[in-house]
Every structure is written in C-alpha cells, then in structure tokens.
Amino acid sequence: xxxxxxxxxxxxxxxxxxSEHIAAPRYSYWKSxxxxxxxxxxxxxxxxxxxxxxxxxxxxPMLSGYSPIKTPNINNSxxxxxxxxxxxxxxxxHVGNEVFDAVWAGARNSIIVSFxxxxxxxxxxxxxxxxxxxxxxxxxxxxxxxxxxxxxxxxLLAMILSYVLGAGMRSLIITMTCTEWIFVAYFIRTQVMIxxxxxxxxxxxxxxTGTWTMIVKNILPYLISVIMTYISREVPSxxxxxxxxxxxxxxxxxxxxxxxxxxxxxxxxxxxxxxxxWIPVSVLAIISISLxxxxxxxxxxxxxxxxx
Amino acid sequence: xxxxxxxREVIVSVKHVDISFxxxxxKKFKAVSDANFDIYKGETFALVGESGSGKTTLGRAIxxxxxxxxxxxTFEGKRIxxxxxxxxxxxVVRSIQMIFQDPAASLNERATIEYCVSEGLLxxxxxxxxxxxxxxxxxxxxxxxxxxxxxxxxxxxxSGGQRQRVGIARAMVMEPKFIVADEPIxxxxxxxxxxxxxxxxxxxxxxxxxxxxxxxDLSVVRFIADxxxxxxxxxxxxxADSETLFEYPxxxxxxxxxxxxxxxxxxxxxxxxHKVYDPSVLDQSGDPREMREIRPGHFVxxxxxxxxxxxxxxxxxxxxxxxR
Numbered sequence: 001x002x003x004x005x006x007x008x009x010x011x012x013x014x015x016x017x018x019s020e021h022i023a024a025p026r027y028s029y030w031k032s033x034x035x036x037x038x039x040x041x042x043x044x045x046x047x048x049x050x051x052x053x054x055x056x057x058x059x060x061p062m063l064s065g066y067s068p069i070k071t072p073n074i075n076n077s078x079x080x081x082x083x084x085x086x087x088x089x090x091x092x093x094h095v096g097n098e099v100f101d102a103v104w105a106g107a108r109n110s111i112i113v114s115f116x117x118x119x120x121x122x123x124x125x126x127x128x129x130x131x132x133x134x135x136x137x138x139x140x141x142x143x144x145x146x147x148x149x150x151x152x153x154x155x156l157l158a159m160i161l162s163y164v165l166g167a168g169m170r171s172l173i174i175t176m177t178c179t180e181w182i183f184v185a186y187f188i189r190t191q192v193m194i195x196x197x198x199x200x201x202x203x204x205x206x207x208x209t210g211t212w213t214m215i216v217k218n219i220l221p222y223l224i225s226v227i228m229t230y231i232s233r234e235v236p237s238x239x240x241x242x243x244x245x246x247x248x249x250x251x252x253x254x255x256x257x258x259x260x261x262x263x264x265x266x267x268x269x270x271x272x273x274x275x276x277x278w279i280p281v282s283v284l285a286i287i288s289i290s291l292x293x294x295x296x297x298x299x300x301x302x303x304x305x306x307x308x
Numbered sequence: 309x310x311x312x313x314x315x316r317e318v319i320v321s322v323k324h325v326d327i328s329f330x331x332x333x334x335k336k337f338k339a340v341s342d343a344n345f346d347i348y349k350g351e352t353f354a355l356v357g358e359s360g361s362g363k364t365t366l367g368r369a370i371x372x373x374x375x376x377x378x379x380x381x382t383f384e385g386k387r388i389x390x391x392x393x394x395x396x397x398x399x400v401v402r403s404i405q406m407i408f409q410d411p412a413a414s415l416n417e418r419a420t421i422e423y424c425v426s427e428g429l430l431x432x433x434x435x436x437x438x439x440x441x442x443x444x445x446x447x448x449x450x451x452x453x454x455x456x457x458x459x460x461x462x463x464x465x466x467s468g469g470q471r472q473r474v475g476i477a478r479a480m481v482m483e484p485k486f487i488v489a490d491e492p493i494x495x496x497x498x499x500x501x502x503x504x505x506x507x508x509x510x511x512x513x514x515x516x517x518x519x520x521x522x523x524x525d526l527s528v529v530r531f532i533a534d535x536x537x538x539x540x541x542x543x544x545x546x547x548a549d550s551e552t553l554f555e556y557p558x559x560x561x562x563x564x565x566x567x568x569x570x571x572x573x574x575x576x577x578x579x580x581x582h583k584v585y586d587p588s589v590l591d592q593s594g595d596p597r598e599m600r601e602i603r604p605g606h607f608v609x610x611x612x613x614x615x616x617x618x619x620x621x622x623x624x625x626x627x628x629x630x631x632r
Contacts (some may be wrong), residue, residue, distance in 0.1 A: 020455055020470065031416070199413040206371055207428040207478070208401040217326050221418035303463075304417075 029304065037301035044292065050290040057107040061257070066101035067266075068257055073097065081273050090279050094269060103280050105257035107287060113169065113252075114238035117176040118231060124177075124229065125184025130215045132185055133192025134206050142189075149182050167253025175239055175250075187230060191223050225303040232295015236288035244282060259284050316348040319486055319518050320370060324379035324452075325389075327369050328540075336377075339365045340542045343379070344599055347486075352512070352519040354533035354550070356565070362542040367488045367522045370407050383486065396465065402432060405479035407508075408597075411471035411587060415463040421474055422459040428482045441537040448481040449474075451514075452507060469500035473507065480511060488520045488533045493528065505532055530554060535605075539560050547599070548606040556625045558608050558618045561585045590614070611612070 027104070038044055073079040073096025082092040090099035132142045158175045165171035192215075203216055220227075225287075239259075245251040246260025254261070259280050266276035300306055313330035319321060325343045340362040347353045355363045368374045370381055372388060381389040388400050405428075408414035415424055425445045428434070444454040452473040463471055472492065476535040479487060489508065493501040509532065523529050529536055530550060536549045538561065544558040557563045564585035571577050595611035602608050604617045610618060 016453070020453065020458075021456065022461060026460065029462075079483055170487060184601060186494060199408055199410060203406070203414045203475075203478075204416070204427060205373065206399065206401070206406045207482070208431040209427060210431070213431070215418060215422070218416050272351045279600060280605055 009148045015033070021081045027307075028224040032299075032304070032307040033301045037298060038305050040297065043297040046290050047299075050287075053287060053290070055113060057104050057111055059106045060243055061101070061105040062102040062103075064098070064104040064105070066097070066257060067255070068102070068261065069255055071095040071097065071302070075293065081269075081276075084275055084279075086269060091273075092274055093266065093276055099276060099279055101223075102257060102262050103283050106259035106262045106280065107256055107283055109169070110239050110242050110259045110284075111287065113172055113176070113242050114235050117173055117238050117240055118234045120173070121181045121184050121234065122227070122231065124181040126156070126188050126220075127215075127262060128181070129185035129188025130192055130219060131211070133196060134211055134215065134219075138161070139189070142185075146182055146186055148180050150186075152179065154220075154250075158245055158248075162250040167251070167254065169252060172251055174244065184230070184234075188223070188227075191226055192219055195219060195222055225299050228299035228302050230297060231291055232299060236291050237297065238278070239284070241290075318346045319384060320347040320520070321382045322346075322366070322370070322379070323382070325366070325369060325376050325381060326378035327374055327483045328377045338542060339370070341538075345537055345544065345547055346555075347518060349518055350496075350516065351534040352521055354521040354523060354537055355539055356523055356621055357539035358524060361539045363522045363524075363539050363569075365492050365542075366489055366539070367406075367520060370520065371404065371488055372400070374457055394484055398432065402428075402434075402482050403485045405482055405484040405487050405490045407472075407475055407487060409441040409470045409478055410495045411475050412463075412495070413562045414475055415471060417463055419462075420459065421449075421461050421463065421466075425478050425481055426465065427478065432482075434457040434482070436501055442562060448477040451480060451511065452477045467500075468496050469503060472496060476504075476507065476511070479532055480515070483515070484516045484517070486520070489521070490522045491524070492521075494523070494525065496591060501528070502570075508532070509543075526566065538565060542607060544599070546572055546607065552603070552606050554604070555629065556606070558602060558621055559610070560589050560604075587622060592604050 003114075059170075076096055079092055079096035080094060082088050084091040088098060088100070090103060093099050093102065128203060130140050157179065159214075161175045161178070162171060165174060196219070198287075204214055204218055242251060242258065243260030243263065246258040247264040251260055252258045261275065262280045266273075266280065270277045322343050322345050325340060326338065327340040328338045331337050341510040343366055345353075355366060357363045359577050367372055370391070376389045379389075380387050383400060383404065386396065387398075388404075392400070419427075422442075422445055425448055426441055429444060431439055435444060442459075445459060448456060454470065454477065458466075458470075458474075463474065465559055466474065472495075474571055476492075492508070493504050495608055496504060505528065508519070511517060519532075521529065521533055533550045535547065536550050536553045537544050538553070538559065539545070540561045546557070546562045547551065553562065554566065560583075567581070567583040570586075571580065592613045592615045593611060593613060595613065597609055598609055599607040599609055600612075600615045602615070602622050606622075608614075608618050
C-alpha cells in the first residue's frame, strides 16, 4: 500500500467499557410470566370465569345454609322436581331442595378438599422428590418404597381408611394425601435427575454449594413450569377423585354436601328429570376444565422460552 | 528454565492416578491410567489431547468431581483425593477453582449475575457485611472488564465472551491459588478468544495464580502454556516445556498431533503432509512403559529400547536446529 494513503486514515477512539453496556430493558422473571399470561384474551376470560366460580362457590353456601340433611320442603309436593325457571334457577330435587344451593355447596366442598390436598401433596412431595433425585443413596431405598406404595390399589386403601377413620372432610383429605405425595415426589425426582448433572450444577458444586441451596437456587427455579403443569392436572384430578369417592359413598359422608354425592343422589332420576343429573355434572366439568386451562397457560407463561 | 525445575515449589502433584468409570457390567472403563505429573507454582500447565483422551476427566479429578480409583492427588503437599476432613474440604474448595468450557451451560440461567458471582462468597461467608459482599462482586466484575450495573442482569442477556468472563469472575472472587481451566475458549467465537486468554494471563500475573489449562488447540496452548503434557487414550505420552515440545517432539503421537496444526498459509498447507499416528510403530516387546527423562525436563512415556531411540532422535534434532 502507498505510504501516503495510510495518512488519510486515523484511528477512531472508542470506549471499551461502553461496548460492554447492555441496552435491552431489564428482565424480570415474574413480570414476564404475568405479561405472557395476560397477553392471551381467552386465557384471561377463563381465569376471570374461574375466579368468579370459586368466589361464588365460597360465598353462596354461606347465604343459603344448604345441608343435605335439612329437608324443610319434603312434605310439599308442589316444590318437588320443578324444572329450572327464573324462580328456581336450577330447579328443585326429589325432597324439594333447591338444586342451585346443593350444587354450589357441593362445589365449595369439592374445591376446598382438592385445593388442600394439592397443597399438602406438593409441599410434601416436592422437597422429598428433590432430595430423592439428588441423593443416589436415598434413591436406592426410596424406589422400593415407591414400588410398594404405587402397587396398593387406591380404592382398597380408600375403603379401609373410610372404615377406620369414618366419613368426613378430615378422613377424605388423609385418604387423598397419604399415598398421593409419593407420585408427586417420583415425578420431581425424575425431573431433578434430568438437570442434576448439568454443568452449572457442577460449577455450583465446585463453589462449595450445599445440596439444599442447590435445590432451592439451581433446580426448583428450572422446574416452575413443569410443577405448574403438574398442579394444573392435579387439582382437577383430585376434584374427580373426590367426586368418585363421594359417589362410592367413601367421601365426605351424607351430612356434607358434595358434587359427587349430588351426582350419585340424582343419578336415579336421570330418566324422568335429566336436569338433576346434568347440572351438577356440567358445573363439575366447567370447574375442572377451566382449572386445567388456567393451570396450563400459567405453566406455559412460566417457561422463559415464551418470554421473547 | 527446565534445569531449575527441581527447585520450584510444587503446587499440585498427580501421582499414579487411575480413573475408571462403572459401565454397569463387570468391566470398568478406564479413562485415565497411571497419570504422573507435578504442576509448579506460578506456571501454566497445559494438558493436550484429542477428544476422549481423558483430559477433562483428569481435570475433574483434581476438582474432586471424579474420584480416583488408584493413586493420589496432592495440593500443597496435602492429599486431596479420596475422603478428606470437612475443614480441609472447605480450604481446597476455596483454593482450587474451575473455569468451564461452555459459558452458556455453566451459568445458572435463573439467577442474576450478582448471585452467580457471589455464590462462593455466600457459601463460605467470605464477607464482613452486605456492603462488603457487593463491593467484592463489583470488584470481581470490573477485574474481568464487566460493569457493576451488570449485577442485576441474567446470564442469557450476555454474549458468549461476557458470559465466560462472568465464569472467570465467579472463580476469581474466591481468591483461589490454582485454577483448572477446562477448554475455556473452545466454545467462544474466534474473535474473542484472544480477549479471554489475555484476561487470564493478566489475572495470573496480578493474583499470582497457577493454571491447569486443558485444551485440544495446540496453537492456543503454545501461546499460553509454560509446560505441556500430551495425553492419548488416558495415558500421558510426553511432558515438556512448551517450546521444547514444539521444537523437539519425540513421541510419535506428539509429532502426529503437531503435524495437524493448521498453517495460516495456503501454499504451505497445500503441500504439507499430515502424519497419522499408528500405535504399531511403538516398541511391541512388552517391556514396562514409564515416563523417562530424555532431556532435562522432557519426559516421554517409553520402554528402555525406545528411550535410546528418543535420545538419539533428540540429539539429531538438536544438531539440525543448531546447523540451521
């Protein structure tokens, strides 16, 4: 190159630290989760519907004071088997009670039981599962415990427990949590094993991080989305369990309202008065499906890959 | 330089180390066999070999991630392989740190840079109060050319080179004496490799560090390493000073490895012959193979018969170099 030409150029100055600067707006995990969740109008609609149903189910039974053993209109034949109308929104049943009251009182108990059971199963299952996935020593005996428990027929266990503990909310919760947690733990164990040996965990180990800190800081944040998915399946499935057990007469007992019990009670009138059967079933379906949809969408939103 | 090797302080010593993995069956897979070398304080010791040769396994054995099935590893004269006391363990974790190969995989994506860098500080409570911890994190970030404002960012917001520097800051904040760098630049873009290497050299000088540099790229190793060990199929075949190894490669595997270094000149590259390593050229007499010193500080894994050949070859090469 010509020597003269080189003089035409001069070195541009630049600030090296300036090039390290990140211009993108700050990223916040939970903010991004909510933003992604609320972006979809359908999801928001379902969430609002679900919230209304839950609030209504919690409040309405308190106002109506419905109980399946209270039958004030049993001798008034004019009030039995009425079709749904403005006055009797869901109609009346074989003892003259409002189906509307019965359904919401039942929904209330079903929702409460399933939420409590899910909370217990998760709170017990997740920490045990996380440790189980981490410790090879624990895995050796836990897997045997799992094999034994998972082979006990659930219905048999439910029957024995309801004989021993009697009917009622407490015994139902015990029935639905005493073995269910191990399935949660097993699921978490498998998930933990998948990411346990990733390089960033190795790096944490080299920095002297203990197992528990590792679980809380390195493992569980990665599992938020899958745990959310699990919960979104667990809640509706426990509602169905509760309905099923109450239908079999192993649930909340005859003194407590429950969707399962209403369905069982009204099944015998299915031919003559189908609305008695279909109304509680539809309410159950709406609650289960909207819970599932909201849970799934929350799980999707919790996955950072959807945040971009 | 190699003559006074014996006077220098040994920081890490690997003695007759075997590492094998359970394959589930009766047979165990031996990844490293009879590895022997000393790393002196203040040097950069490189471990070079093709993929699957056991170089990372050996590095991880020093980090105590992989257990040794035989032999022992010492750090500052104390055994660190196998079971050691809790106090000892804390000391070793602090003193030996690691820089990982893939900066994208080795940082916790769900934690802020502040947490990533101060993780070690938190574990050992190496700070007086919150302000001191923040100050230490800021200092560590500035040392590697990052900004304190990066603390609240997440790893995925950074470029590869920046992430690798976060990884370096995370190791440096512990004030270690010895660092195992497992192919720290092979996952990086070519344009920023030099930046990271220069940073490592700068920190080494500032903080009086010793590196074990694991690599497969010989041109990089020549640039950064003081001494080089060549490892092939779990066996260390040659150890020498960096320049010695490039000038007088003796073991046939080393010569083959050196012949694969690409030359940035198409004319030379076109006519160059690449050697292929064939283990059958080795002495098949079944005599015991061990590390033997051919020239001062230059060890080759050989049988007594090969030893004589290598000595002759070394003398011949020396003569050729002298004549030129």
